[in-house]
Amino acid sequence: MRTILSKFLLGIAMFGLALMVASLFLQVISREFRWAVDWTEELGRFAFISMVFVATAYGTMKRSHLSVTVFSDLMILRFGPRPIHILHTAITLGFAGLMIYFSAQNFVDGLRYPNISPAIGFNQNILFLPMCIGFIIIFLLHLRDLSTLILKGSLDE
Amino acid sequence: MNDVYLILLVLFPLLLVLGLPIYVALGIVGLSISYVTDAPLVFATQNVLNGLDKFALLAIPSFILAGNIMEKGGITGDIINIFRHAFGHIAGSLGLVTIFACMFFAAISGSGPGTVAAIGAIMIPAMIKYGYPPTYAASVSATGGTLGVMIPPSNPLIIYGIIANVSIADLFAAGMVPGIMTALLLAIVAYILARRSGAVMKADTERSEHSIWRLIWKAKFALFLPVFILGGIYSGIFTPVEASVCAVVYALIVSVLVYRQLTWKSLTEAFENAVKLGGALMIIVACSTLFATTITLQRIPQDVVQAFGGVTESAIVVLLLICALLIVIGTFMETISAVIILGPILVPLVKSYGIDPLHFGIILIVTIEIAFLTPPLGVNLFVASQIANIKFEKVALAILPFVFTLIVSMLIVIFFPSISLWLPETIRSMR
Numbered sequence: 097m098r099t100i101l102s103k104f105l106l107g108i109a110m111f112g113l114a115l116m117v118a119s120l121f122l123q124v125i126s127r128e129f130r131w132a133v134d135w136t137e138e139l140g141r142f143a144f145i146s147m148v149f150v151a152t153a154y155g156t157m158k159r160s161h162l163s164v165t166v167f168s169d170l171m172i173l174r175f176g177p178r179p180i181h182i183l184h185t186a187i188t189l190g191f192a193g194l195m196i197y198f199s200a201q202n203f204v205d206g207l208r209y210p211n212i213s214p215a216i217g218f219n220q221n222i223l224f225l226p227m228c229i230g231f232i233i234i235f236l237l238h239l240r241d242l243s244t245l246i247l248k249g250s251l252d253e
Numbered sequence: 254m255n256d257v258y259l260i261l262l263v264l265f266p267l268l269l270v271l272g273l274p275i276y277v278a279l280g281i282v283g284l285s286i287s288y289v290t291d292a293p294l295v296f297a298t299q300n301v302l303n304g305l306d307k308f309a310l311l312a313i314p315s316f317i318l319a320g321n322i323m324e325k326g327g328i329t330g331d332i333i334n335i336f337r338h339a340f341g342h343i344a345g346s347l348g349l350v351t352i353f354a355c356m357f358f359a360a361i362s363g364s365g366p367g368t369v370a371a372i373g374a375i376m377i378p379a380m381i382k383y384g385y386p387p388t389y390a391a392s393v394s395a396t397g398g399t400l401g402v403m404i405p406p407s408n409p410l411i412i413y414g415i416i417a418n419v420s421i422a423d424l425f426a427a428g429m430v431p432g433i434m435t436a437l438l439l440a441i442v443a444y445i446l447a448r449r450s451g452a453v454m455k456a457d458t459e460r461s462e463h464s465i466w467r468l469i470w471k472a473k474f475a476l477f478l479p480v481f482i483l484g485g486i487y488s489g490i491f492t493p494v495e496a497s498v499c500a501v502v503y504a505l506i507v508s509v510l511v512y513r514q515l516t517w518k519s520l521t522e523a524f525e526n527a528v529k530l531g532g533a534l535m536i537i538v539a540c541s542t543l544f545a546t547t548i549t550l551q552r553i554p555q556d557v558v559q560a561f562g563g564v565t566e567s568a569i570v571v572l573l574l575i576c577a578l579l580i581v582i583g584t585f586m587e588t589i590s591a592v593i594i595l596g597p598i599l600v601p602l603v604k605s606y607g608i609d610p611l612h613f614g615i616i617l618i619v620t621i622e623i624a625f626l627t628p629p630l631g632v633n634l635f636v637a638s639q640i641a642n643i644k645f646e647k648v649a650l651a652i653l654p655f656v657f658t659l660i661v662s663m664l665i666v667i668f669f670p671s672i673s674l675w676l677p678e679t680i681r682s683m684r
Contacts, residue, residue, distance in 0.1 A: 109528040110521075112312055120311065120498040124491050137308065145305045148539065151532020152276075160529050161274035162537065162590060168272025174546070182271055193276050194284060198298040207294075223302060 098157070105154040105233070112147025116140045135215040141217075145223050149230030156234045178249055185242045192235040199228040257287040257551045275590050276540040283543030288552065297543055299392035305535060306543025308494060309415050313408050315497030319504045320367055321523035323478075325530070326508025326515045329371045332357050338465050346394040347383060348443030351376040355397025356436040359404040360479035365625050369398030369636040377640045386450055388651035391641035393443050395633040395648060396655040399622040400439075400590060404432035406482060406497070408590050409618055412538065416545075416596035417610040422486050423492040426677040427615050434672065435619065435662040442658045474507045487680055534589055554601040562604055566605040572613075572667050573657030576620045577597060581668040583624020584631075591621060612666075615673040619663045626652050626659070 122238050123136035155161050170182050206221020241251055260282055261487035268278035284297050323329075336353045340346040355373050373394035380390035402409050405425030414421040470474065482500050485491045491499060548554065561571060582591055596617075603613045625633045628649045638648045666672055 106525060106528065109532065110524045113524060113528055113531070114319065116311060117315060117498045117501050120315075120495055121502050124495045124499060128490075140311060141306065141308060144311050145302070147314070147528070148305055148532055148535040148578070151528045152536040155529055155533050155536075158529060161276065162533050163272050163274045164269045165272050167270040171271075180272070182273060187268070187273055187281070188277050191281055191284075192298075194294070194303075195280070195298060199302075200297050201295055202298050202302075224298065227298065227302060252679055 100152065101233075102157050105150055105157065109151040109154055110148050112143045112150060115143040118145065119143065138213050138215045138218070139176040142213075142218065142220075142223065146226040149226045153230045153233035153237070156237050177251075178245060181251055182242065182245050185238050185245060189235060189242060192231045192238060195231040196228055196235060199231065201223045203228055257286055260285045260289065261548070261553070271553050276529045276536045279537065279544040279594070283540065283547050286547040287543075290547075290551065292547075292550070300543040300546050301539045304539040307415055309411060309421060310535065310538060311342045312406075312411050312421070312494045312497040314527055314532060315494070315501055316406050316408060316411075317531050318496065318523060318527035319500035320505040321453075321526045321659035322508055322515065322520070323475075324367065325519035325523050326504060327512045328377065328478075328504075328507070329358060331468070331475050332546040333372065333375055333468035335465065335468050335472055338463075338468055341376075345382045345444060347385060348389065348447045349375065349440045351380070351393050352397045352400075352436055352440040354430050355394070356400050356404060356433070357387050357399040357476075357479075359432070360406075360482075365398045365401040366620075366632045366636050367398075368401035369633045370640075371642045372397060373637050377637065378607040381641070385447065386651075387537040387641045387643050388407055388647045389447065389450055389635040391634075391643060391648045392655060393446075394640070395626060395631075395637035395652060396439055396443070396659075398633040398636070399625045399659065400432060402625070403435060403615075403618050403622060405429060406493070406500075407618065409589050409621065410533075410614060411493070412547075412589055413596060413614045416592070418452055419610050419612060419614060421613055422682070423677040425483065425486065425493065427611050427673040428618060430676055431615050431619060431662070431666050431673050434505060434665070435622075435659065438657060438658050438662055442654055446654055470644065474511050478503060478507075537590055537593055541597075544594070548597065554598050557598050558602050558605045562605075568603075568608050569667065570618060571606050572608065573602070573605070576616065576663060576667070577595050579617065580618045580623055580627070583621050584627045588621045588624065591624070592617065606684055609670065609674060611677060612670045612673050616663065616666055619659070619666050623656055623659045623663065626656050 101157065112199060119136045119140040122133060123140070125131075126133035126136065134201060152161075168180055168184075203224035209221075210219040211221050212218070244251060264280060264285060265282045268281060269275070269438070273281075280297075280301070284294060286292075287294055287297050324347045333350070333354045336350040336357075337347075340350050340353075354376065355368050358368050358372055373391075377387075377394050380393075381387050401407075405428050407425070407428060410424045411421055412426060413419070414424050463471075478500065480504060482496045485499060486493055486496050505515075512557060555605070561574075564574075565571060579591065579595070599617075600610055600613070604610060625631060628634065628645070631649065634645060634648050634652065638645045641648070
């Protein structure tokens with residue numbers, strides 16, 4: 097299940113990145129050939145924003161987020177990994193929960209009061225959806241980590 | 254001390270020290286300040302989204318992707334061959350070759366550790382084979398990697414440009430002369446250290462039989478890339494963001510059609526690396542916008558400016574104090590994170606002292622180059638010590654002369670602003 101989710105997230109993030117590169121490259125080409133393509137910048141921006149939230153969830157899965165580990169490594173030596181990891185997981189869980197709640201609220205409000213982009217005519221408030229989905233996955237991953245820590249005592253790599 | 258300062262000075266460092274992901278620490282601090290100041294929390298997520306809605310940011314994952322494709326596509330070998338041919342016949346010169354190869358690769362990759370991994374993987378074993386001490390081989394490669402963030406295209410410079418509202422093209426131009434100057438200083442020190450190490454170093458016997466011109470011709474596509482990126486930006490053909498995606502397409506075409514080394518598997522790996530690193534950096538940028546908005550609304554930068562005003566009126570003293578602070582912070586915080594967190598506070602401060610934000614951007618980058626080499630974080634040291642298979646502590650000691658050289662370079666950039674400002678001003682006057 098974890099492998100399938102990991103491949104799915106990576107696939108979507110890679111698609112977002114590829115779409116962003118392709119649309120911006122088309123922008124350069126179209127300008128040189130004087131083609132009337134005015135939607136490339138918006139498409140690139142929306143693909144980029146969506147990619148970041150999916151990539152953040154993927155990074156959580158791969159435990160590749162940037163952090164200052166010097167002091168926490170010392171604390172792990174002193175107190176063992178379990179209490180430190182439980183603390184990390186619980187705090188991140190709380191943060192992800194708040195982000196889900198408020199991004200969902202923005203998404204729902206945004207459907208009622210749309211913010212339409214000029215070129216594509218896309219309601220930009222829909223971008224709160226990938227944010228919300230990204231944080232839901234982060235929340236679920238940390239929930240799983242917390243239960244693993246409580247039941248087994250250590251996290252799998 | 255009011256609640257906001259309590260959050261900034263107690264909660265924020267505590268969250269970082271606990272080892273939480275930096276984006277979580279920034280987000281929690283932003284939410285907490287919004288809460289204690291009665292700001293609607295629903296705006297917090299809007300700030301996070303707005304943080305990503307900046308066109309210039311699109312350049313960062315693209316440059317990371319371009320660098321990864323070039324590394325997997327086999328471009329590195331050709332660059333090294335040219336410098337080995339030029340200097341390799343002189344005993345003790347492989348350190349110099351490493352620095353110059355790093356300088357050139359930096360003009361393609363935009364990443365410090367990426368440069369160490371790409372060049373170090375070839376040059377560290379070569380130096381050890383020719384009798385150079387392993388600690389020297391590792392330290393010179395780690396040092397060369399620092400040029401990755403200074404010579405354009407540089408990801409920290411893009412971030413700084415967005416924070417300080419400075420033209421990214423101007424920042425790229427401003428980094429060029431200090432970057433080349435630093436590379437020359439490091440190359441001189443590398444050669445002197447090699448000669449003084451007492452080790453018996455043989456001349457490079459694996460130099461190519463071909464003439465240097467033939468090697469340059471063979472590497473023409475790799476050598477043309479920096480010209481293509483920077484030339485395209487300054488000639489107005491494309492913006493820095495468009496340059497980043499053109500670099501991706503160029504790297505793809507050269508790796509697939511010319512070098513024929515890029516497989517589907519390595520292309521997927523390049524994309525995965527770009528997604529992982531790009532995502533990790535961009536979510537920090539997003540959450541830092543929430544952080545920056547809250548501290549700006551609370552007028553924290555103005556308070557910092559006032560506090561510094563009471564200490565000194567000298568711009569040079571302020572710059573030296575900031576650099577000392579950055580070196581300390583940089584020892585335990587990743588470069589881009591440090592720029593993101595400190596930028597919104599430091600830029601108004603230096604502007605209040607009449608310092609050109611363009612000049613300050615380069616000082617910031619030269620200073621954080623030093624942090625790349627200082628333990629306990631020192632990412633370049635980890636990469637180099639792993640390749641050389643020696644203890645991290647040994648490399649950390651061997652690196653000291655190079656750290657001293659970088660400090661000298663930092664002081665030169667501080668005291669002579671024209672070193673960084675001359676090229677962008679010249680380019681602007683030509684437009």
